[in-house]
Amino acid sequence: MATIDIDAPGTSQLFIGNEAIARGALEAGIGFAASYPGTPSSEIMGSLAPIAKKMGIYAEWSINEKVAMEAAAGASFAGIRALASMKQNGVNVVSDFLANLVIAGIGKGGLVLISCDDPSAISSSNEQDTRPIAKWLDIPLVEPGTFQEAKDMTKWLFDLAEKTGTLCMLRSVTRIAHARGNVKLGELPKKEQKAYFDQIHDLRNVMPTTFMPVPSALRHAFLHLKLDKAQEKFESSPFNYYVGPDKADLLIITCGSCWLYSQDAVKALKLEDKVGILKLGTLWPLPEKFVEKHLNKSRKILFVEEIDPFLERSVMEMVANLPADSPRPTFYGKRSKHINAYGELNPDLVIKAIASITSITYQPRDVEYGKKAEEFSKSSVPERSMTFCAGCPHRATFWAIKNALKLDGRDGIVTGDIGCYSLALGPAGFFQVRTMHCMGAGAGIANGLGKLGQFGFNQPVLAVCGDSTFFHATIPALINGIYNQSNFILVILDNNATAMTGFQPHPGTGMTAMGEPTKVVSMEALCRSLGARVEICDPFDLESTTATLLEMMAEGGGAKVAIMRRECELVRGKKEKPPYKVHVDPDKCIGEACGCDRLCTRVFLCPGLVWDKKVGKSKIDEVICTGCGVCTDICPQGAIIKEAA
Amino acid sequence: MTIKQLVKDPLNLIITGVGGQGNVMISLIIGNALVKEGYLVTIGETYGASQRGGPVMSHVRISRETQYSPFIPDGHADIILGMEPVETLRMMRQFGNPAIVTIINPRPIYSIDVTGGQAEYPDLDKLMEAIKELSAKTWIVNATEEAQKMGSPIFANSILIGALIGSGVLPLDEKSVEPILQETFPKEIEANMKAFNKGIELVKQ
Incomplete structure (x- = not known):
């Protein structure tokens, strides 16, 4: 199967949207790409990094999104086309830099920001639309409606960035980023690139005059001229088009993956002759003349878009400015509650909206069949809840935390962060984690809780974060805790990978995105240099980990660090055989008579441990068990036995 | 290139199972074979939250005319390849x-809700009866069992791809899938081809 560097112009390949974006960047001749992993954006860098060396470009996983964007801007200033990609939360992290960058302008090399939003927050802590950020910060914005457009738009955006001298943004969503479709390839450029920061001429965008600094307000006015230029280009963009009859009963205005859903819905309802679709690819600034030309297609307009009513408000704003005698259509969308203002859309939700507006009844399938399918499924489709993998070190860590907090007896609190360990909000981590916000927030919140002693606060505070999260955003919070003597323990769950997003390397791993060995940034050396007490635990040693945490809680004082060090089982399992062969001794396991209330299968919840209903005892599922042996230490009867494999 | 007419356009295929079983791999192989034949293919997958043990599905939509969305509308699947009942x-x-x-x-995989005692796994015979009752046609392929005989449960995937091709429900034949299998499993091609052919044989019995 083809990788994104395949030199086969004109052929059609099956790419996910993220690969299409990366291919578009290659076809545009980028020289520099930087990113921080985050679902659903990770495969953009994930597909660029392995081929970067061969293609003569530079690609990196940066420590966080802000540094990624700043690094990419550096390349732009030296005349190299550069890309920064991230998920929606990343754009928040970068926003301060963006607000300044747009006022200053980019360098000679086109600079593009890719933001992948996650409607329904399938793999996110929050649901958020980044399109309003583009409007808020005056950034020209596009959104692909197909996989082909994901490639073509990305390529085109570098030209636009250079022609306007401003940063351009492409917003994608999960169902483009992570869905697969046909992409017809273009040529790959074969020219050599030279980087040079020309301090006189290349800064023409950074400052409109070359001889003296220009006041920010004037540069802001200049930015608006750049936006006008972008709008002019958008008016004739091939990424905006209308499909449908000249006079329609209903006009849908849509963008992104909703273009695909709208098309599916109109087809499913067989309304191709009655419902028109105006598909927009260039979203901000709105191509007003183009939109106005199509507004008279119908007196009813339905906006189909995910999360915020972005197009809905932009078009309403535009219509408010039309001459008083212009026709006023009736608008349907999020304001009228025909389209949800939260969550992902799909063809069925669009069908529902169209059916409701046009008073059509829609039957997706034979009614009797539907009843039968529902009847058969009622008690036959058990849930499949998410859990830590078999052999995951996090399960052991939270078991130790749970027991340490219980032994301490002061109702200790665990603040959480972003990663696999967020699952500890639920049964997988025994409901130990109480907060989850943005990257680094766990330690930040712990800083506040840890300073409440004067108000009688005596609860121990543990802040958990992963190794990649530690480097991304936790270090300032730790320094704050040491400086201001806040009483909390930062528990770093170091599994030596950015596991949740696909095992990307980070500064602690000794490996770069392009696969080169590099210096290892030691988190313990760093923390000790700050003056923190640092303890390193093996979470698989439940007894000693519990004792260490208990003792650290009792000590009190300023911020301390406990590092839980164990490699992610999914990484280890690919390299090595299981360390132990584990089994349950049926003579020792006394089942329900034990009084443990099935601690191993009901509470510990490792998928490798199953309850054998027939004999009323626990057993190991040998296909799933990874042989970590941790469960041998939780059984009160000592019935789970490990033997060296 | 002449592209074979489809019995229905779009043809909607769902590949479903439990995270870690390999449904993305199957959809990729089938999808790539279809694109090589000239079809427009859209595949929507379960990603991210689909950690090991979660329910997963791939929606594969095949057309000669247009690029469909990655979601099959409710009630509109034509084929289901089920890796788990x-x-x-x-x-x-x-x-x-x-x-x-x-x-x-037909090989069940139990969830933690089942092992933890919050849910019950249904009686397998009744479950298979219900699936047959709801299908116009059903092929039962003991893929895991056959794969274990071949040395590893991992070969169940190639067996199921073989069954899908052998059943004739897709506009693909052995010749269009073989090169993709070669590319995907360059080192274990012999064993995977054997599994693939086994799958074809199982549905033709």
Whole structure:
């Protein structure tokens, strides 16, 4: 199967949207790409990094999104086309830099920001639309409606960035980023690139005059001229088009993956002759003349878009400015509650909206069949809840935390962060984690809780974060805790990978995105240099980990660090055989008579441990068990036995 | 290139199972074979939250005319390739219709809700009866069992791809899939081809 560097112009390949974006960047001749992993954006860098060396470009996983964007801007200033990609939360992290960058302008090399939003927050802590950020910060914005457009738009955006001298943004969503479709390839450029920061001429965008600094307000006015230029280009963009009859009963205005859903819905309802679709690819600034030309297609307009009513408000704003005698259509969308203002859309939700507006009844399938399918499924489709993998070190860590907090007896609190360990909000981590916000927030919140002693606060505070999260955003919070003597323990769950997003390397791993060995940034050396007490635990040693945490809680004082060090089982399992062969001794396991209330299968919840209903005892599922042996230490009867494999 | 007419356009295929079983790999192989034949293919997958042990599905939509969305509308699946029986029924509940055909590996995988005691796994015979009752045609393919005989449960995937091709429900034949299998499993091609052919044999019996 083809990788994104395949030199086969004109052929059609099956790419996910993220690969299409990366291919578009290659076809545009980028020289520099930087990113921080985050679902659903990770495969953009994930597909660029392995081929970067061969293609003569530079690609990196940066420590966080802000540094990624700043690094990419550096390349732009030296005349190299550069890309920064991230998920929606990343754009928040970068926003301060963006607000300044747009006022200053980019360098000679086109600079593009890719933001992948996650409607329904399938793999996110929050649901958020980044399109309003583009409007808020005056950034020209596009959104692909197909996989082909994901490639073509990305390529085109570098030209636009250079022609306007401003940063351009492409917003994608999960169902483009992570869905697969046909992409017809273009040529790959074969020219050599030279980087040079020309301090006189290349800064023409950074400052409109070359001889003296220009006041920010004037540069802001200049930015608006750049936006006008972008709008002019958008008016004739091939990424905006209308499909449908000249006079329609209903006009849908849509963008992104909703273009695909709208098309599916109109087809499913067989309304191709009655419902028109105006598909927009260039979203901000709105191509007003183009939109106005199509507004008279119908007196009813339905906006189909995910999360915020972005197009809905932009078009309403535009219509408010039309001459008083212009026709006023009736608008349907999020304001009228025909389209949800939260969550992902799909063809069925669009069908529902169209059916409701046009008073059509829609039957997706034979009614009797539907009843039968529902009847058969009622008690036959058990849930499949998410859990830590078999052999995951996090399960052991939270078991130790749970027991340490219980032994301490002061109702200790665990603040959480972003990663696999967020699952500890639920049964997988025994409901130990109480907060989850943005990257680094766990330690930040712990800083506040840890300073409440004067108000009688005596609860121990543990802040958990992963190794990649530690480097991304936790270090300032730790320094704050040491400086201001806040009483909390930062528990770093170091599994030596950015596991949740696909095992990307980070500064602690000794490996770069392009696969080169590099210096290892030691988190313990760093923390000790700050003056923190640092303890390193093996979470698989439940007894000693519990004792260490208990003792650290009792000590009190300023911020301390406990590092839980164990490699992610999914990484280890690919390299090595299981360390132990584990089994349950049926003579020792006394089942329900034990009084443990099935601690191993009901509470510990490792998928490798199953309850054998027939004999009323626990057993190991040998296909799933990874042989970590941790469960041998939780059984009160000592019935789970490990033997060296 | 002349592209074979489809019995229905779009042709909607769901591949379903449990995270870690390999449904993305199957959809990739089938999808790439279809694109090589000139079809427009859209595949929507379960990503991210689909950690090991979660329910997963791939929606594969095949057309000669247009690029469809990555979601099959409710009640509009034409074919389900079920790698696990409960997950097959879960998909039929939402996407099934009287004309649907199913190809199923009857080997159950229990969830933590089942092992933890919050949920019950249904009686397998009754479950398979329900799936048959809801399908216009069903092929039961003991893929895991056959794969274990071949040395590893991992070969179940190539067996199921073989079954899908052998059943004739897709506009693909052995010749269009073989080169993709070669590319995907360059080192274990012999064993995977054997598994693939086994799958074809199992549905032709």
